[in-house]
Amino acid sequence: MHQSTSTVSPYVPIKSSSNSSKKRNTRSVTLLPPTIINTINKKTQKKIILEFSIHLASSRFARELKSVFPQVEYIERCLVVPTFLKCTHDLVGIGAAIENEKDEKLEDFVGWGKEICQRLRDRGYWADLTDPCSGYPIFSERGASIYPDVQGAVELLKYDLHNAGCCHILLHPKWGSKVYPGTLFTTASDLELKQVISETIVSESES
16 A cells, blocks of 8 residues: 655644664665655746655665765665656656656756755755766766666655566556656755755745
């Protein structure tokens, strides 16, 4: 069964939990379940509807992340933030409109993700996002591996995965395949991360 998806606007409620107090787990731990927010692309001023969740990586997951981010110390503290941008088109299809929306969503995710990461870095934490197209880090030195957004999200959220030939299609419980995935990573506490994300949320009237 899928985890429930909650809608939060105009802010993310702040909880007192912190990943620094969590024991190392053999399984990844969900610190914030899937939560839908409204934000904005500051370059285009277009509204973005996205879902994010926060997870403390398991020991095995953290070891795999080390090959993506080899220079990061304390990778065992890493929080993983799977993100899904709501789309108009089914991105499994083909056509000019679909390719244009993919480009727009890439720009939306990278713009929002860079803002989140830069705010965390300004507070003294390591934070990064991976390019959804290449799987490589945006800020950090490249490692031997790339990060697979779809497979990572499936493992953390247990969302359905449909195999279509050589392609793996993630099926979001609310939006189906009309989603654009991306992922953020940070060694900040979940408290700090929620606070930073809450600063990027806009209300319906603002958007």
